[in-house]
Amino acid sequence: MEHRIEKIKKQLHSQSYKLTPQREATVRVLLENEEDHLSAEDVYLLVKEKAPEIGLATVYRTLELLSELKVVDKINFGDGVSRFDLRKEGATHFHHHLVCIECGSVAEIEEDLLGEVESQVENQWGFEVKDHRLTFHGICKSCQKQTVAATTTTHMEQ
Amino acid sequence: MEHRIEKIKKQLHSQSYKLTPQREATVRVLLENEEDHLSAEDVYLLVKEKAPEIGLATVYRTLELLSELKVVDKINFGDGVSRFDLRKEGATHFHHHLVCIECGSVAEIEEDLLGEVESQVENQWGFEVKDHRLTFHGICKSCQKQTVAATTTTHMEQ
DNA sequence: GGGTTATTTATAATTGTTATAATTAATAGA
DNA sequence: TCTATTAATTATAACAATTATAAATAACCC
Numbered sequence: 001m002e003h004r005i006e007k008i009k010k011q012l013h014s015q016s017y018k019l020t021p022q023r024e025a026t027v028r029v030l031l032e033n034e035e036d037h038l039s040a041e042d043v044y045l046l047v048k049e050k051a052p053e054i055g056l057a058t059v060y061r062t063l064e065l066l067s068e069l070k071v072v073d074k075i076n077f078g079d080g081v082s083r084f085d086l087r088k089e090g091a092t093h094f095h096h097h098l099v100c101i102e103c104g105s106v107a108e109i110e111e112d113l114l115g116e117v118e119s120q121v122e123n124q125w126g127f128e129v130k131d132h133r134l135t136f137h138g139i140c141k142s143c144q145k146q147t148v149a150a151t152t153t154t155h156m157e158q
Numbered sequence: 159m160e161h162r163i164e165k166i167k168k169q170l171h172s173q174s175y176k177l178t179p180q181r182e183a184t185v186r187v188l189l190e191n192e193e194d195h196l197s198a199e200d201v202y203l204l205v206k207e208k209a210p211e212i213g214l215a216t217v218y219r220t221l222e223l224l225s226e227l228k229v230v231d232k233i234n235f236g237d238g239v240s241r242f243d244l245r246k247e248g249a250t251h252f253h254h255h256l257v258c259i260e261c262g263s264v265a266e267i268e269e270d271l272l273g274e275v276e277s278q279v280e281n282q283w284g285f286e287v288k289d290h291r292l293t294f295h296g297i298c299k300s301c302q303k304q305t306v307a308a309t310t311t312t313h314m315e316q
Numbered sequence: 317g318g319g320t321t322a323t324t325t326a327t328a329a330t331t332g333t334t335a336t337a338a339t340t341a342a343t344a345g346a
Numbered sequence: 347t348c349t350a351t352t353a354a355t356t357a358t359a360a361c362a363a364t365t366a367t368a369a370a371t372a373a374c375c376c
Contacts, residue, residue: 018373020323040363055325060364076234080333081363098285107285113278117271118294125267126299127256135291136276141284176342178354198332213356218333238364239332317376324371335360342353 001031004089011069025051026062030072030086037097037106039081077106077135094131100140107140159189162247169227183209184220188230188244195264197239235264235293252289258298265298 008027009019019027029046030038038046044059063084066072072084073094088095088110096109118129139147166185167177177185187204188196196204202217221242224230230242231252246253246268254267276287297305 018322020372022324053325055327057326057365058324061324074236076236078232078234078240082236098279098283100285101288107283109279109283113275117275120271121256121267121294125256125265126302127258127265127294128297128302129294130259130296132295133291133293136279136285136287137290138288139286144284144286176353178341180355211356213358215334215357216355219354320373320375322371322373325369327367327369329364329366331362331364333361333363336358338356338358340353340355343351344349345351346347346349 001028004031007089008066008071011071012065015069017065017069022047022051022054022058023062023065025054026059027066027071030066030084034086035108037075037077037083037085039083041081043084075133094133096134096136098136098138098140100143101137102139102143105140159186162189165247166224166229169229170223173227175223175227180205180209180212180216181220181223183212184217185224185229188224188242192244193266195233195235195241195243197241199239201242233291252291254292254294256294256296256298258301259295260297260301263298 005019005024005027012019012023025047026043028050029043033046036042040056040060040063043063044054044056047054047059063072063074067074067084070087072086075083075085075097077083077097077099085095085108093112093114096113098107098109100106114132114134118132121127121129163177163182163185170177170181183205184201186208187201191200191204194200198214198218198221201221202212202214205212205217221230221232225232225242228245230244233241233243233255235241235255235257243253243266249268251270251272254271256265256267258264272290272292276290279285279287
């Protein structure tokens, strides 16, 4: 944890930004909720718990800054709010997401998966790929199970 | 064109919706600007040219409806506005996009590309894929050329 | 320390979108 | 055809997410 804070601090310094207490509090919230795909509002509320004097605009500005520095990725699942995801240590690419259309859960895929597809795009379309966003919408494992269970227990006759 | 309008009309009717003049005007704007990834506001302004009495809310409602019927896909490139893309005739999947980070142009890829990846996701993560969103960010062909040209003509010495 | 710059706070403004109420158009049945 | 009912639209207000502004505060450098 401290190690990752330290690293982010260096990233900020290298562009002559400072890790102010507010920014640090924001980063800590992101680290502590790494799996959660928080919205700016979510982050704001969590930061407020540990630093009640922080303003919403500061959180927005910090997230924007972290996004420019590629410390976080700003994602949008089409529900009207932007969400912020810490980029994993050492990861150079944007990770992928599995959004369940039943329960709304969001899982992550760290594996690249797109190597093949990207070189196809580069060769066939002459487009130099720098980054990508890939999201699958579908039914997650546990919702599939529930459907099966429900079907079984109700003894549906057709 | 008329053929496609007719088809959309049927799709609406099949769910007991009507193709009102306002809805038709909206659909026509989408058909006439098929390559353009229009925002709701864009659509509104274009529709207003041919049917000045239409309201913004109606355009929003129509786009929402068309989106539910999978006539259009609602996409979001992270610039704060939703964009609406006609689904190509016969296409069952969401097409992909190449967004140029230099000039902002957006190109489309109709080919599926993800067949392999999707079965991998289904097998390895047990996630039943229903739909996907894939966007590549990078440098388009013409911006690549311009960079090369600029580098050449300025005779940069190091 | 004094001046400059960066950052933050609080708040107002803006923007994209959605909800509401009144009106109009379409539809179905008597 | 008249009437009742429902669907759709308009105009506008409300809302929610985000961004801009101005004043205050903190950090930094000479």
